[in-house]
Amino acid sequence: xxxxxxxxxxxxxxxxxxYYEKIGLVPPPLRDTGGRRVYDAAALRxxxxxxxxxxxxxxxxxxxxYAELRVRPGVASVRERREMLEQHRDKVxxxxxxxxxxxxxxxxxxxxxxxxESGEVADxxxxxxxxxxxxxxxxxxxxxx
Amino acid sequence: xxxxxxxxxxxxxxxxxxYYEKIGLVPPPLRDTGGRRVYDAAALRxxxxxxxxxxxxxxxxxxxxYAELRVRPGVASVRERREMLEQHRDKVxxxxxxxxxxxxxxxxxxxxxxxxESGEVADxxxxxxxxxxxxxxxxxxxxxx
DNA sequence: CTGGGAGCTGGAGCGCGCTCCAGGTCAACA
DNA sequence: TGTTGACCTGGAGCGCGCTCCAGCTCCCAG
Numbered sequence: 001x002x003x004x005x006x007x008x009x010x011x012x013x014x015x016x017x018x019y020y021e022k023i024g025l026v027p028p029p030l031r032d033t034g035g036r037r038v039y040d041a042a043a044l045r046x047x048x049x050x051x052x053x054x055x056x057x058x059x060x061x062x063x064x065x066y067a068e069l070r071v072r073p074g075v076a077s078v079r080e081r082r083e084m085l086e087q088h089r090d091k092v093x094x095x096x097x098x099x100x101x102x103x104x105x106x107x108x109x110x111x112x113x114x115x116x117e118s119g120e121v122a123d124x125x126x127x128x129x130x131x132x133x134x135x136x137x138x139x140x141x142x143x144x145x
Numbered sequence: 146x147x148x149x150x151x152x153x154x155x156x157x158x159x160x161x162x163x164y165y166e167k168i169g170l171v172p173p174p175l176r177d178t179g180g181r182r183v184y185d186a187a188a189l190r191x192x193x194x195x196x197x198x199x200x201x202x203x204x205x206x207x208x209x210x211y212a213e214l215r216v217r218p219g220v221a222s223v224r225e226r227r228e229m230l231e232q233h234r235d236k237v238x239x240x241x242x243x244x245x246x247x248x249x250x251x252x253x254x255x256x257x258x259x260x261x262e263s264g265e266v267a268d269x270x271x272x273x274x275x276x277x278x279x280x281x282x283x284x285x286x287x288x289x290x
Numbered sequence: 291c292t293g294g295g296a297g298c299t300g301g302a303g304c305g306c307g308c309t310c311c312a313g314g315t316c317a318a319c320a
Numbered sequence: 321t322g323t324t325g326a327c328c329t330g331g332a333g334c335g336c337g338c339t340c341c342a343g344c345t346c347c348c349a350g
Contacts, residue, residue, distance in 0.1 A: 004296065014297085015339055023337095034346050036297055056247050060336075075262055082258035089251040092244055099241045102201050106234040113227035117220055149326065159327085160309055168307095179316050181327055205306075 006039045010047040025050065025067050046070075056092050151184045155192040170195065170212050191215075201237050 007014045020026045021037075026046060029037045053063055066084055069077045115121050152159045165171045166182075171191060174182045198208055211229055214222045260266050 002297075013339075016337085018298090019338060034297080036346080052243075052247050052250065056244060073268065075268070078258050078261050078268060082255055082262065085251050085255050085258070089248060089255065092248050092251065096241065096244050096248065098197075099201060099237055099244065102197050103234060103237050103241065105197065106230050106237065110227055110230050110234065113223050113230070116223050117227065123218065123220070123223060147326075158309075161307085163328090164308060179327080181316080 001039050001044075003037045003039070006044060006047075009044055010051075012047065023064065025064060027067075027071055053088070056088070057095065058088050062088070146184050146189075148182050148184070151189060151192075154189055155196075157192065168209065170209060172212075172216055198233070201233070202240065203233055207233075 001009075003014050003017055006012075007017055010017070012020075017026070021028055026043065029039045029043060032038050050063060050067075053066070058066075062084065066081060069081050069084075112121075116123050146154070148159050148162055151157075152162055155162070157165075162171070166173055171188065174184045174188060177183050195208060195212075198211070203211075207229065211226060214226050214229075257266075261268050
């Protein structure tokens with residue numbers, strides 16, 4: 001397939017695809033007689049995997065490193081890729097936990113706002129005099145508006 | 146507390162804190178007689194919440210909007226905040242699903258690499274002749290290296 | 291054989307989210 | 321009273337990850 005079709009299928013722009021090639025994130029594809037890029041299904045699969053790595057927070061630097069390893073033969077390359085994936089796996093697992101926690105927090109806050117909207121509790125708009133009273137370091141300084 | 150202490154507690158840099166204030170993400174704190182910013186515990190809590198919103202993918206634009214609403218009294222503000230949080234909640238829930246899927250994918254890939262490393266299966270280094278044979282659009286074009 | 295659409299290259303530009311700097315003030319401590 | 325270090329402001333700079341552009345070639349339909 002040509003670059004336009006790959007763009008449609010991958011959801012990336014044509015410019016982005018050429019940019020990815022330039023920086024080495026995707027291998028240079030074959031060219032037809034007119035010098036136009038011709039991609040195969042493997043390219044699309046690779047972009048899909050890259051997208052998942054990116055969406056789960058793997059940085060550009062690491063994605064580049066992984067891409068580089070991917071085109072290098074040898075067990076050393078495989079080992080380093082595995083290690084990267086394991087490390088990333090752990091990060092994803094941690095994110096999963098934080099996401100779960102945040103989900104609960106958001107649900108709590110939404111419930112609170114609902115109670116405020118229904119007039120069940122007061123809107124705690126300003127944080128009361130709390131700020132002006134303060135504790136700790138603030139007490140050691142003269143305060144003014 | 147002064148800005149340096151807030152920076153240490155929040156994990157943000159002093160510059161970032163001042164930047165956040167400039168763009169309106171955090172409200173301007175009180176100042177002491179020397180013109181130095183004096184923060185209270187509420188500021189730290191707000192930064193913590195902001196951080197969670199950010200870490201779970203809420204964009205700067207939305208965080209700014211939320212920050213703006215937060216200092217506005219009235220039930221309309223509360224309602225909009227609730228709606229934002231509900232919407233974000235749904236996004237987080239979706240991310241949670243994708244993260245779970247990716248975790249499984251990573252585990253699979255790690256397992257595969259382990260088998261390759263142990264010599265149990267061959268290293269599928271180049272995607273074979275697949276690319277050169279091609280299917281679909283590629284066949285309609287003359288091909289060249 | 292002509293017109294239009296897709297693709298090509300090299301390079302400039304851009305928005306985000308900080309980050310750094312110069313040049314100064316101020317407060318605490320010795 | 322002098323030194324030190326945290327803090328102040330305004331503004332420039334920066335790295336990332338694209339995105340856009342000019343000016344060109346090529347292919348295919350009509």
